[in-house]
Amino acid sequence: MNDWILPLLVGIPALGALAVALAPAKRDGLFSLALLFCAAEAALAIFTFTKFDGTNPNEQFSFSRPWFALPTGAGEAVPVAFHLGIDGLSLLLVALSGLLAPVILLSAKGHIERREREFLVWSLVMIAGMQGVFLSRDLLLFYFFWEISLIPLYFIIGIWGGPRRVYATVKFFLYTLAGSVVMLIALLYLAYNFGTVAIQELSTKDIPVRAQLGCFLAFALAFAIKVPMVPFHTWLPDAHVEAPTAGSIVLAGVLLKMGTYGFLRLGVGMFPAAAVQCGPWIAGIGAAGIIYGSLLAYGQSDMKKLIACSSVAHMGTIVVGMFALNAAGLRGGILQMINHGLSTGLLFLLVGVLYERRHVREIAEFGGLAQVIPAFAVVLTVATFSSIGLPGLNGFPGEFLCLKGAFDASPLLGAAAAVGTVLGAVYMLSMLRRVAFGPITRGENQKLIDLNGREWASAIILLIPMVWIGLQPSLFIKPTEPAVDLLISQIEKGRRSLALENGASLKIANAGAAETGKSGGRR
Amino acid sequence: MSLLPLIPLFPLVGAAACAILHARTLAARRRDAGAAQNERVVGAIATLAIVASFAVSVAGFFIIQHEPERRVAWIVSNWIPTGGQTIDFGFVLDPLSSVMCLVVSGVGALIHMYATGYMRGDKGYARFFTYLNLFVAAMLILVLADSLPILFIGWEGVGLCSYLLIGFWHENMKYAEAGQKAFVVNRIGDFGFLLAMFGAATWCVDAAGKGSFQFAAINESVLAGHVEPWQVTVIGLLLFVGACGKSAQLPLYVWLPDAMAGPTPVSALIHAATMVTAGVYLVIRMHPIFDASVLASSVVACVGAATALFAATMGLVARDIKKVLAYSTISQLGFLFLGAGCGAYDASFYHLVTHAFFKALLFLGAGAVILAMHHEQDLFKMGGLKRALPLEYRTMFVGAAALAGIPLMSGFFSKDEILGGVLAGRPVFGNEQINLVLYVVGAATALMTAFYTFRLIYLAFEGESRSNEHPHANPASMTIPLAALALLTIAAAALGLPSVFGEFKPLEHWLNPVLELGGESGNAAKAHGLSHSAQWLLLGASAAIAMIGYSLARATYGGGLAKSRARAEAMPGIYKTLVDRWYVDELYHAVFTKTLRLAGVVAGLFDAYVVDGAVNGVAASAKRAAAAARGLADGKLQSYSLWFGAGAVALVAAVLLLI
Amino acid sequence: MTFFGAPVYFLAVALFALGIFGFLTRRNAIVVLMSVELMLNAANLTFLAAARGTAHVHEASAYAIFIILVAAAEAAVGLALVLALFRIKQSTDLDVASDLKG
Amino acid sequence: MSDDLLRFAPIALPIAGAVLGMLLEALLRKPKVAMWLTVASLAGSIVSVFGGATGLAGYGSELYTLDAAGGILTAGASAFALLALFLSVNYLKPQDDEFPGEIPILLALVPAGIGIIAGARHAMMIFLGIELLSVPLYALVALRRANAAAVEGAVKYFLLGAFAAGFITFGMSLLFASEHSLDLDALRAAAGRSPVAAAGTALFLAGLLFKLSAAPFHFWTPDAYEGAATPVTALMASTTKIGAVAGLLKITPLLPASAWPALAAIALLSIAAGNFGALLQDRVKRILAYSSVAHAGTILLALAAGLSAADPALAADLHSAASRASVYYLIAYGASAFGAFGIIAILERGGDRFRTIGDFRGLSRRQPAAAWLLTFFLLSLGGIPPTGGFWAKYFVFATAVQAGQLWIAVAGIILSVVGVAYYLRIVATCFMASEDAELGAPPQGKVPLPALLATLAAGVGVLVLGFAPAELLGLIGR
Incomplete structure (x- = not known):
C-alpha cells in the first residue's frame, strides 16, 4: 500500500536541507536547488490531497517503524514507534504546509541578501518539522517534531529579523517551550498510566474523567500558547514584527495551526469528557480573544503588527468554532485553519513586498498606492476581503461554519463571535484605505515598482486555493467529514462519561443529605 | 431549467472581460502614458452583458407562466456541507424574483448605456464597468437565491461593489472614507442578518425536526407553527436589522448620503433602484415571519414611517442635487417598509417598482445636469437650465411628478396604495389608532416630498442662470435612457390602478402565489378592502397633498433665490438643525468612531503593560533571583564550606526526621 | 544497649565536630588541612571503638589503615597546592584565594 | 583464572598504564611514550568492558563486580578521559613550560577511580574510588602552576574535597559502628533500621553530593571549572558526575524509602x-x-x-x-x-x-x-x-x-x-x-x-x- 508518501513528505524537505547545506553552489544556485525540493514537496502534498480517500474516517497511508521501547518496570515497556499517518483532520494542514513551501522560498529570494545558505537550510528544516507534527500519530513523535520545529524559526527570526529580533525570538522560544514541557509531563503520565503513547489507542481507551481533565489542561496550556489564545498572545506581535517576511508567512501560515490542530487531535480527540467540561470556557475565551484581538489590531500603526493582531482574532474564531463541539463548528474550525493560513500568508507576503521597496512598515508612510502600483492594490484588496470573510472567497465558508457552530452551541456565543466580523471589517478596511487609497502622500511612493514575476508567482500560488475554496467549499470540506463525525462520536462518548461521573457524584450528594443538588452534567 | 444560472452569469462574464481589458490598458499605460482606452468596446461588452441577462429574464418571465405554481428552480446540491442543515447553491425564479430580475436588469441596462456616455474620458473606464457588471451579477444572485446563505452571498457581494463604486475615484480620501463607511454600516446590518440566518436554520424546523436554510422550508415551518413566537420575533427583528443596514433605514442610514460620492450612474443603479430595495425584497420574501409576529411587523412599520419623515425633513434644505435625491430615496424606502410593516406587501412592491423607475430617472437627469454644468452639484449655483437642456427638463419633470405623487402618475397610484394599505392594514402594535397616526405621518412626508421635489426642479431649471458656466448638450447615449425611463415611469401606472377603477391589478395577481403563502393572512390589505367611498376620499386627499406641495414649492422658489432665502431665515433654528442633518453624523462620529478608536488605544496599552508586563515581569524576577544567586558565590572558601556544612547538617537532620 | 553510650563515641563525635569547626573558622591553609586530618581521625577512632571486643577488629584496623593512607596522599597533594598558592600569593591566608567569584 | 584477570581489566589496565607511564617517563624522558601508553590502556579498558568483563563471579567478587550499568559508566569515563587526552595533546604546549608527561598519567587514573566505584560492592571501595578519582583531578586543575586562577581553583576544589572525604569516612564509620559491616548488600538489607546507620548514610551522601556538585555543595564547581585548563574542565564536566552517580546508585538504597x-x-x-x-x-x-x-x-x-x-x-x-x-x-x-x-x-x-x-x-x-x-x-x-x-x-x-x-x-x-x-x-x-x-x-x-x-x-x-x-x-x- 502506498505508505511511502508520508515519510517522503517529511523526508523531502529534510533531504533538501542536507543538500543545500552541502551543495557547493552560490546564491542563485542554492535558491533554485531549494526551490526544486519545495516544488517537489508541494507537488507531493497536492498528490496526497487528491489520492486521499474522502470516505474513510481513520488514518491512511500509515507508515510505522518501531523506534524504541520505554521500559516501565515489571517487564513490559511502552512501545514508541515512528508512526506517521494522515486523516481528515490533518489532510488540509499537510496540503497547506506543502503549498506554502515554495511561497516561503519565493518570498525569501527578495529580501534575504546575506547567509542565504543558512536561511534555506532552516526553512527546509522548518517545513520538515511542520509536516512531522501534522503527520505523527505517536504522542512522543508529535512532541519530538513539535520542539524541533521551534529551532528553525528561532534562527530565522533571530538572524534575519528586525532590530529587536533577539528579544522577540527568545521570548517566542521560551514561551512556547514553557508550555510544551508541561505537555511532556502529561505525555509521560499517559505513557505510564495507560501503557501507550499511540494517539489512536489513547483515543479509544476510556481514561477516567479526573485524569482526563488534568491531562487536557496540561495539553491545553501548550496549545493555548501556540494558538495563541488571548492571555498568552503577547509573543505573536513581537515575533511577527521582527521576523523577516518568509518567517512571518510560515509562522502565521502554519505554525499557529499546530496549536489548534493539537487542541483538535489531542485535546478533544483523546480527552473528550474534559473537552466537554472545559469547552464552554475555552470557547468563551476564544470569543473574548476575537474582540480583544480586533481592538488591538484597530489601534496599531504598524501594518505588520496590525495583521499579527488580526491573526489573534482569526485564531479566536477557529477556537470558538472548534470548541462549540458540534458538526458545523468542527468543520468550520478545520477549514478556517487553512483559510487563515492562506489569507494571512498573502497579507504578510504583500507587507514584505512593500518592506522590500520602502524598508518601512508604518501605515502612515503609504497612501494612494493604488495609483502607483495597481496590481499590488488589487491583490491587497482581494487578500483583505478574503480575511474578513467575503462570500466568493475562502474566508466566508470557514467563518460561516465557525459562527454557525458557535450559534448552535449557544446563541450568545454566536453573537459575541459574530461581532468579530464587523470589527474585522473596520480595521482591515481602514488599513486598506490608508495604504491603497487617498492621495499619494510620500514622494518615495511615486517611484514604487509593481509586483515582479517572482512576487506574482507566490501570490498566485495562494490566490488559486483562496478562490477555489470560496467557489467550491465542498471539495475541501467533504474529505474531512468522516474524521469529524468520528470526533463527534468521541465527544458524545465524553459527554456520556461526564454525565455518568456527575450523575454518580450527584447520587452521593443526594444520598448524603437532602439538598437541592445541581442537575446532572452540564451540556 | 438551465437558463436560470445564465442570468447572473452574463454580467459575471462581462465583468471578467472588462477586468481583462482594464488590465491590458494599465499595462499599455505603463509603457506609454497616453495609451487610448478602447472605451467603445468596453461599453459595448458591459451593456450587452446586461441586455442579454435582461433577455433571459424576460424569457424566464414567460416560461414560468406555464409552470404549475409559476416557479422554476436550479440547484447545485451540498455546496457547503455543514453537518446539519445542508446549504445548496440554488436559484429560483418565481413571480417575485422574476419581476425583480426584470427591474434590475432592465434599469441596469439603461443605466449602463447612460454610463457609457457619462464616464467618457475617465481613466478608470474599464474598471468602472467591471465593478458595475459585478454589481448587477451580485444583485441578480441576491434576487434569484432560494435560500438565506445564497442570498447572503449576493447581499455581501452588492455591499462589496457599492464599496468599490462609492470609492471609485479613490484618489480623493473623502470618497474612499465614504466607501468604507458604507461597507462597515452594511456589515453591522449583516451581523444581524447572519444571526437571523443561524436562528432560522436552528429554530425553524419542519415536522421531522430538521432545520433548513431554504426560504420555502422556513416560511412553511413558521406558518405551520413549529416555531415559538419569541423565536419568530427575534428572527424577524434580526432580519430587519440586516434590512436596515442595506436599505439605509434609521439608525443605519448615515452611509447613503455620503454614498453620493460615487459617480452618478452608481447612485442611480445602486442607491436608488436596486441595492437599497434589497431590504424590502427580503421582508417581502420572508413575509410569513412578519405576519406571524406582530411586534416585528409593527417595528418595521414604525421605523419605516419615522425614517420617511426624518429623511424628508433633511431633503427640504439640502443644497446638493444628489443629496436631495438621496434623502428622498431614504424617505421613499421608509414608505416601502411602512407598507410592508402593515401587511400591504403588494402595494409596497408596486411602489418599489415605480420608485425604481422614477428615482433612477431623476438621478440620471441630475447626472446629465451635473455633467452639463461641468460637475457643479450645488442647486444654489444652477438655474435656468430649462432652455439649455430641454429634454432633461421634460424627463426630469415627469420623474419629479411621479415622485411627488401628482395625480395620474405612477408614483401617485403606488404611494396611494401604500397609504391605503396603512389605513386598512394590520393594526400596528395591535391598535387601530397607530395606523391612523402612521397615515398622517405618511401624508406629511408625501407633502414634504412634493415640496422638495419641485424645489429641486425650480432651483435647477426655472429662473435665470446663477452660474457663469454655459451648459453644453449631453450625448445621445445619455438622453435615450432618460426618455426610456420617462416612458416606463408613465407606463408603470398601469401596473396597479386602485380597485375603484375596476379590478385591473396585473402586478397583484402576478404576485399572488408568492404573497398568498399565508392564505388569508398573506395580503391583509386586500381582505379588509376599503369601501369605495373611502378609496375616493383617499385618492382625493393624496391628490390634494401633491398639489399643495407643488404650489408651495412654486411660490417659494418660483421667483428666484432671493425671496426664498428670506423665508428660510425666518425660522433660523430649525433651518440650521436641518442643514446640519440633525447633527446625527457628529453624534455617530463621537459615539462610535471615537469610542472604538479609544478602545483600540486602551487595548494596546493594556496589552503592552499588563499582559506583556506580566510576561516580562516573570523574566525580570528570574533575573533578580539570578542576581541573588550570584551574590552568594563570593569566592571565599569559608562561605563555601559554611554552605557545605549547613547542607550536610540539614541532610542528616532530614534523613533522621524522615525515617 | 549501652553500646552507643560509651564515652569513646562522644570523643569521636567531639573530634569530628572540632574538625568541622576548625575547617569553617580558620583562615590559614595549613590549619585547615590539620582540621581535615582531625575529621579523618575521628572516623578512625569510631571504627576501632566499634570493633573493640568483636570479631571484626582486624577488619576495622584495616579500614583505619586505609583511611590513614588516604589522608597521607591527600596531605601530600594538599600541601603541594598550598605551596603553589603561597608562591603566587605570598600568603597562606585563604581569603587571598578569592579572585574567582560570581 | 582468565575470568579474574578479565574482571579487573577495566580498572587494572588504566592503573598499570599510569604506573608504567611514570616509570618510563622518568627513565626515558620522552613524554610521548606515556601518552601512547595511556591511550592503549584506556582503549584496553573500554574494550574489556564490552569484552565481557561485566557480571563475572569468582575471586574478590564480593568486593568488586562490574554490572552492566557499572560497565557502561566505566567505559564512558574511560572514553571521556581518552577524548580529554586528545583534546589536551597540543593545548598546553605553546606557552607553558610544564612537562606534558604528567597529563596522560593523571588522566589514566580518573577512569580507574570511577571503575572502582562503579564495581564496588563494599563501602570502603567506594571511598577509595572517590579518592583515586579526586586526587589526580586536584593535580590536573592546578597543572598550570604559574596561573593564579588555576591554583586558586585547585586549592578550593582540594580543600572542599578533603572536607567531603572527612564526611564520607565519618559516615562510613557510623555505618560500621551500627552494622559492623561495610558490605553494601548487608547494609542495604539493614536500611532504615537504626538512626545511626541512617545518619552515617546521610553523611556519606553529603560527600557524594559534593562530588556531584549538587546544591548547596556546588560552590566549588564554577571556580574549579574556570580555573582549570579547558581540556581538564572538559574531563571534569564529563567524568566527576559519573563517579558521583556511580556512588549514589549504591548508597541511596541504603537510605530508608521514606x-x-x-x-x-x-x-x-x-x-x-x-x-x-x-x-x-x-x-x-x-x-x-x-x-x-x-x-x-x-x-x-x-x-x-x-x-x-x-x-x-x-x-x-x-x-x-x-x-x-x-x-x-x-x-x-x-x-x-x-x-x-x-x-x-x-x-x-x-x-x-x-x-x-x-x-x-x-x-x-x-x-x-x-x-x-x-x-x-x-x-x-x-x-x-x-x-x-x-x-x-x-x-x-x-x-x-x-x-x-x-x-x-x-x-x-x-x-x-x-x-x-x-x-x-x-x-x-x-x-x-x-x-x-x-x-x-x-x-x-x-x-x-x-x-x-x-x-x-x-x-x-x-x-x-x-x-x-x-x-x-x-x-x-x-
Missing part, C-alpha cells in the same frame, strides 16, 4: 541554583559550570524517584528505571558538556580569549562550523530534540512520573526551561550579532587535529543518542 523528599528537595534546589546562577553569568565556563549543577539536580530527581517506592516489588522497578535514566543522562550530558568545552578549547588554542560571551559575538561568521557545532551541543544541554540531551531529560522525568511525583516533575521541568534561556543567550551572541558589531579577533594557528577529532566524536555520540536512544538503553538494560 527519606526520598530530602533528595528531591536537593534536586530541585540544585536545578534552581544552577539555572539561576548561570542566567546572568558573563564568563562562558562559569555558565557551563552552573549548568552542570542544574544537570546534577536533574539526575538527582531520577535518583530521588528511584528511592521513593515503599513496597519492595515496585522499589526494584523504580530503582532500575532510575539507574537506567541516570546512566543514560550521564553519557548524553557528558558527551554534550565535553563537546561544548571541546569547542571552546579548539577556539582558545591555549590562548585566553574565549572567556566571556562577548568574545563569541558573530562567531557564526568567523568560524561557522564551530558556531553550528557549539549550538548543537548547547541545544543538547538544553534538552531540545533531536539531540541526546532531549532523551536524557525525557527518561529522567519519565522516572519521576513513573514514581507518581507529578508536581515535582512539573517544577523541575519548568525550572529547566529557565536553563534554556542562557544557552540561547550564547547561541544568540554567536549567530544574531548585528552587522556592524566589531568581532573578536579570529584565533591564530591551525585547528589541532586530535582536538577536532575528540570534539567530533562527542558530537557523533550526541547525534546518535538523539536519533536512536534504543541502542544505549538496550546496553544499559541488559
Whole structure:
C-alpha cells in the first residue's frame, strides 16, 4: 500500500536541507536547488490531497517503524514507534504546509541578501518539522517534531529579523517551550498510566474523567500558547514584527495551526469528557480573544503588527468554532485553519513586498498606492476581503461554519463571535484605505515598482486555493467529514462519561443529605 | 431549467472581460502614458452583458407562466456541507424574483448605456464597468437565491461593489472614507442578518425536526407553527436589522448620503433602484415571519414611517442635487417598509417598482445636469437650465411628478396604495389608532416630498442662470435612457390602478402565489378592502397633498433665490438643525468612531503593560533571583564550606526526621 | 544497649565536630588541612571503638589503615597546592584565594 | 583464572598504564611514550568492558563486580578521559613550560577511580574510588602552576574535597559502628533500621553530593571549572558526575524509602541554583559550570524517584528505571558538556580569549562550523530534540512520573526551561550579532587535529543518542 508518501513528505524537505547545506553552489544556485525540493514537496502534498480517500474516517497511508521501547518496570515497556499517518483532520494542514513551501522560498529570494545558505537550510528544516507534527500519530513523535520545529524559526527570526529580533525570538522560544514541557509531563503520565503513547489507542481507551481533565489542561496550556489564545498572545506581535517576511508567512501560515490542530487531535480527540467540561470556557475565551484581538489590531500603526493582531482574532474564531463541539463548528474550525493560513500568508507576503521597496512598515508612510502600483492594490484588496470573510472567497465558508457552530452551541456565543466580523471589517478596511487609497502622500511612493514575476508567482500560488475554496467549499470540506463525525462520536462518548461521573457524584450528594443538588452534567 | 444560472452569469462574464481589458490598458499605460482606452468596446461588452441577462429574464418571465405554481428552480446540491442543515447553491425564479430580475436588469441596462456616455474620458473606464457588471451579477444572485446563505452571498457581494463604486475615484480620501463607511454600516446590518440566518436554520424546523436554510422550508415551518413566537420575533427583528443596514433605514442610514460620492450612474443603479430595495425584497420574501409576529411587523412599520419623515425633513434644505435625491430615496424606502410593516406587501412592491423607475430617472437627469454644468452639484449655483437642456427638463419633470405623487402618475397610484394599505392594514402594535397616526405621518412626508421635489426642479431649471458656466448638450447615449425611463415611469401606472377603477391589478395577481403563502393572512390589505367611498376620499386627499406641495414649492422658489432665502431665515433654528442633518453624523462620529478608536488605544496599552508586563515581569524576577544567586558565590572558601556544612547538617537532620 | 553510650563515641563525635569547626573558622591553609586530618581521625577512632571486643577488629584496623593512607596522599597533594598558592600569593591566608567569584 | 584477570581489566589496565607511564617517563624522558601508553590502556579498558568483563563471579567478587550499568559508566569515563587526552595533546604546549608527561598519567587514573566505584560492592571501595578519582583531578586543575586562577581553583576544589572525604569516612564509620559491616548488600538489607546507620548514610551522601556538585555543595564547581585548563574542565564536566552517580546508585538504597523528599528537595534546589546562577553569568565556563549543577539536580530527581517506592516489588522497578535514566543522562550530558568545552578549547588554542560571551559575538561568521557545532551541543544541554540531551531529560522525568511525583516533575521541568534561556543567550551572541558589531579577533594557528577529532566524536555520540536512544538503553538494560 502506498505508505511511502508520508515519510517522503517529511523526508523531502529534510533531504533538501542536507543538500543545500552541502551543495557547493552560490546564491542563485542554492535558491533554485531549494526551490526544486519545495516544488517537489508541494507537488507531493497536492498528490496526497487528491489520492486521499474522502470516505474513510481513520488514518491512511500509515507508515510505522518501531523506534524504541520505554521500559516501565515489571517487564513490559511502552512501545514508541515512528508512526506517521494522515486523516481528515490533518489532510488540509499537510496540503497547506506543502503549498506554502515554495511561497516561503519565493518570498525569501527578495529580501534575504546575506547567509542565504543558512536561511534555506532552516526553512527546509522548518517545513520538515511542520509536516512531522501534522503527520505523527505517536504522542512522543508529535512532541519530538513539535520542539524541533521551534529551532528553525528561532534562527530565522533571530538572524534575519528586525532590530529587536533577539528579544522577540527568545521570548517566542521560551514561551512556547514553557508550555510544551508541561505537555511532556502529561505525555509521560499517559505513557505510564495507560501503557501507550499511540494517539489512536489513547483515543479509544476510556481514561477516567479526573485524569482526563488534568491531562487536557496540561495539553491545553501548550496549545493555548501556540494558538495563541488571548492571555498568552503577547509573543505573536513581537515575533511577527521582527521576523523577516518568509518567517512571518510560515509562522502565521502554519505554525499557529499546530496549536489548534493539537487542541483538535489531542485535546478533544483523546480527552473528550474534559473537552466537554472545559469547552464552554475555552470557547468563551476564544470569543473574548476575537474582540480583544480586533481592538488591538484597530489601534496599531504598524501594518505588520496590525495583521499579527488580526491573526489573534482569526485564531479566536477557529477556537470558538472548534470548541462549540458540534458538526458545523468542527468543520468550520478545520477549514478556517487553512483559510487563515492562506489569507494571512498573502497579507504578510504583500507587507514584505512593500518592506522590500520602502524598508518601512508604518501605515502612515503609504497612501494612494493604488495609483502607483495597481496590481499590488488589487491583490491587497482581494487578500483583505478574503480575511474578513467575503462570500466568493475562502474566508466566508470557514467563518460561516465557525459562527454557525458557535450559534448552535449557544446563541450568545454566536453573537459575541459574530461581532468579530464587523470589527474585522473596520480595521482591515481602514488599513486598506490608508495604504491603497487617498492621495499619494510620500514622494518615495511615486517611484514604487509593481509586483515582479517572482512576487506574482507566490501570490498566485495562494490566490488559486483562496478562490477555489470560496467557489467550491465542498471539495475541501467533504474529505474531512468522516474524521469529524468520528470526533463527534468521541465527544458524545465524553459527554456520556461526564454525565455518568456527575450523575454518580450527584447520587452521593443526594444520598448524603437532602439538598437541592445541581442537575446532572452540564451540556 | 438551465437558463436560470445564465442570468447572473452574463454580467459575471462581462465583468471578467472588462477586468481583462482594464488590465491590458494599465499595462499599455505603463509603457506609454497616453495609451487610448478602447472605451467603445468596453461599453459595448458591459451593456450587452446586461441586455442579454435582461433577455433571459424576460424569457424566464414567460416560461414560468406555464409552470404549475409559476416557479422554476436550479440547484447545485451540498455546496457547503455543514453537518446539519445542508446549504445548496440554488436559484429560483418565481413571480417575485422574476419581476425583480426584470427591474434590475432592465434599469441596469439603461443605466449602463447612460454610463457609457457619462464616464467618457475617465481613466478608470474599464474598471468602472467591471465593478458595475459585478454589481448587477451580485444583485441578480441576491434576487434569484432560494435560500438565506445564497442570498447572503449576493447581499455581501452588492455591499462589496457599492464599496468599490462609492470609492471609485479613490484618489480623493473623502470618497474612499465614504466607501468604507458604507461597507462597515452594511456589515453591522449583516451581523444581524447572519444571526437571523443561524436562528432560522436552528429554530425553524419542519415536522421531522430538521432545520433548513431554504426560504420555502422556513416560511412553511413558521406558518405551520413549529416555531415559538419569541423565536419568530427575534428572527424577524434580526432580519430587519440586516434590512436596515442595506436599505439605509434609521439608525443605519448615515452611509447613503455620503454614498453620493460615487459617480452618478452608481447612485442611480445602486442607491436608488436596486441595492437599497434589497431590504424590502427580503421582508417581502420572508413575509410569513412578519405576519406571524406582530411586534416585528409593527417595528418595521414604525421605523419605516419615522425614517420617511426624518429623511424628508433633511431633503427640504439640502443644497446638493444628489443629496436631495438621496434623502428622498431614504424617505421613499421608509414608505416601502411602512407598507410592508402593515401587511400591504403588494402595494409596497408596486411602489418599489415605480420608485425604481422614477428615482433612477431623476438621478440620471441630475447626472446629465451635473455633467452639463461641468460637475457643479450645488442647486444654489444652477438655474435656468430649462432652455439649455430641454429634454432633461421634460424627463426630469415627469420623474419629479411621479415622485411627488401628482395625480395620474405612477408614483401617485403606488404611494396611494401604500397609504391605503396603512389605513386598512394590520393594526400596528395591535391598535387601530397607530395606523391612523402612521397615515398622517405618511401624508406629511408625501407633502414634504412634493415640496422638495419641485424645489429641486425650480432651483435647477426655472429662473435665470446663477452660474457663469454655459451648459453644453449631453450625448445621445445619455438622453435615450432618460426618455426610456420617462416612458416606463408613465407606463408603470398601469401596473396597479386602485380597485375603484375596476379590478385591473396585473402586478397583484402576478404576485399572488408568492404573497398568498399565508392564505388569508398573506395580503391583509386586500381582505379588509376599503369601501369605495373611502378609496375616493383617499385618492382625493393624496391628490390634494401633491398639489399643495407643488404650489408651495412654486411660490417659494418660483421667483428666484432671493425671496426664498428670506423665508428660510425666518425660522433660523430649525433651518440650521436641518442643514446640519440633525447633527446625527457628529453624534455617530463621537459615539462610535471615537469610542472604538479609544478602545483600540486602551487595548494596546493594556496589552503592552499588563499582559506583556506580566510576561516580562516573570523574566525580570528570574533575573533578580539570578542576581541573588550570584551574590552568594563570593569566592571565599569559608562561605563555601559554611554552605557545605549547613547542607550536610540539614541532610542528616532530614534523613533522621524522615525515617 | 549501652553500646552507643560509651564515652569513646562522644570523643569521636567531639573530634569530628572540632574538625568541622576548625575547617569553617580558620583562615590559614595549613590549619585547615590539620582540621581535615582531625575529621579523618575521628572516623578512625569510631571504627576501632566499634570493633573493640568483636570479631571484626582486624577488619576495622584495616579500614583505619586505609583511611590513614588516604589522608597521607591527600596531605601530600594538599600541601603541594598550598605551596603553589603561597608562591603566587605570598600568603597562606585563604581569603587571598578569592579572585574567582560570581 | 582468565575470568579474574578479565574482571579487573577495566580498572587494572588504566592503573598499570599510569604506573608504567611514570616509570618510563622518568627513565626515558620522552613524554610521548606515556601518552601512547595511556591511550592503549584506556582503549584496553573500554574494550574489556564490552569484552565481557561485566557480571563475572569468582575471586574478590564480593568486593568488586562490574554490572552492566557499572560497565557502561566505566567505559564512558574511560572514553571521556581518552577524548580529554586528545583534546589536551597540543593545548598546553605553546606557552607553558610544564612537562606534558604528567597529563596522560593523571588522566589514566580518573577512569580507574570511577571503575572502582562503579564495581564496588563494599563501602570502603567506594571511598577509595572517590579518592583515586579526586586526587589526580586536584593535580590536573592546578597543572598550570604559574596561573593564579588555576591554583586558586585547585586549592578550593582540594580543600572542599578533603572536607567531603572527612564526611564520607565519618559516615562510613557510623555505618560500621551500627552494622559492623561495610558490605553494601548487608547494609542495604539493614536500611532504615537504626538512626545511626541512617545518619552515617546521610553523611556519606553529603560527600557524594559534593562530588556531584549538587546544591548547596556546588560552590566549588564554577571556580574549579574556570580555573582549570579547558581540556581538564572538559574531563571534569564529563567524568566527576559519573563517579558521583556511580556512588549514589549504591548508597541511596541504603537510605530508608521514606527519606526520598530530602533528595528531591536537593534536586530541585540544585536545578534552581544552577539555572539561576548561570542566567546572568558573563564568563562562558562559569555558565557551563552552573549548568552542570542544574544537570546534577536533574539526575538527582531520577535518583530521588528511584528511592521513593515503599513496597519492595515496585522499589526494584523504580530503582532500575532510575539507574537506567541516570546512566543514560550521564553519557548524553557528558558527551554534550565535553563537546561544548571541546569547542571552546579548539577556539582558545591555549590562548585566553574565549572567556566571556562577548568574545563569541558573530562567531557564526568567523568560524561557522564551530558556531553550528557549539549550538548543537548547547541545544543538547538544553534538552531540545533531536539531540541526546532531549532523551536524557525525557527518561529522567519519565522516572519521576513513573514514581507518581507529578508536581515535582512539573517544577523541575519548568525550572529547566529557565536553563534554556542562557544557552540561547550564547547561541544568540554567536549567530544574531548585528552587522556592524566589531568581532573578536579570529584565533591564530591551525585547528589541532586530535582536538577536532575528540570534539567530533562527542558530537557523533550526541547525534546518535538523539536519533536512536534504543541502542544505549538496550546496553544499559541488559
